[in-house]
Amino acid sequence: MSFFRRFKARLGFRLSPHAPVTLRFQTDARTADYAVPLIRKLLDGSKDGETYRVAVAHWFRAERPPLDYYLGSVSLCRIDGPLVEAPLDYPHGWFLPMGGLIQSPGVTAHLTPFEADALRDRIREAIEVQIVEWVEEHRLHERPPVLADFDRATADAQAMAWISAGVPEWMSSYEPSSAAQDPQVGGTEHD
Template sequence: MSIFRSVMDRLADFIWENRKVKLSFTAEYRIACYAAPLITKLLAEGEDGDAYRTALVGWHIAERPPLATHQGTISRCRIDGPSQVAGKHWIPLGGLILSPGVTAHLDPFEAQALREQMEQAIEGVIRSWVREHSLQSLPPIDEHYDRAKADRKAKAIIADWISSKNREGASDLDADDADEAAATFCTLCRKGLGHD
């Protein structure tokens, strides 16, 4: 891309920062039924839309459609599709490992073996968490919940955590970040800390 075009694109983005673009798509009915709600979520303004779009950042840089991405604190791996039928098995086309000093492309069977190991490790961690927190002793609940109420409660918990860190003086946040986070909480929920 020429420097002139790059400058013009940036200028256009600045001038029309809040512009709306009308999108239209043509798709088969069964695909549209599945894709339309996803597109709506991706185009949503605010925190939810930002979160959905952030979750898909890896799709933009992947050559193949990612079937799964597993992220560690530093390293990550990606299992690439589309899956291929091999007898009674579904095998990915490959995979990728990114770790300090390592970029490794995996063949289909290496990717499948890694996926199986990752799934076993995740299952082990989840079951360990369930045991350690005695979650099996709790009554079963519906996985769906009152989103507005749950968000307010979660934001209150985070605000309390920030306050306790500030009182301890050993905060992971500096004073400016703590003030900004507390202000964000109040702006988002539009209520004080003592509500449900």
């Protein structure tokens, strides 16, 4: 390809960001098995593709690869990888994250590997408590068991039908956390 054609192609991309672009990558087969499906999902032009891109957008804000990303109503916690072998005398597992980050109103703090691991355990325990409480409150044990996989078209149609039907009755007594309702707390720049 001549210099002028390459220049025109690059200039065209900058002037028209929606123009098709050909991407080429070279990697080993094992990595490709993971990367190709992920890339296809990220490049999908539908709402699904947009959702996948939003889901990984926080990757670009981190110096290290994020292992976990927890969002509160106004705070966030990021646990940074990669995982490394823990010291032999570490009583809480074989591996440790490299560190972490907390951002909360008035606070930005970097965590040591040990702090990040302890906080991740605490957050996971809190999540587990909330899930178990939700199961009990909504009597999910009484529902027939289902497979985790589902027919996407049927499930999407059902979800849209529920949304169209309006707010369910049980939501009238549902109260989000006080931080989410407090107008002085406001939103978060971390979304």
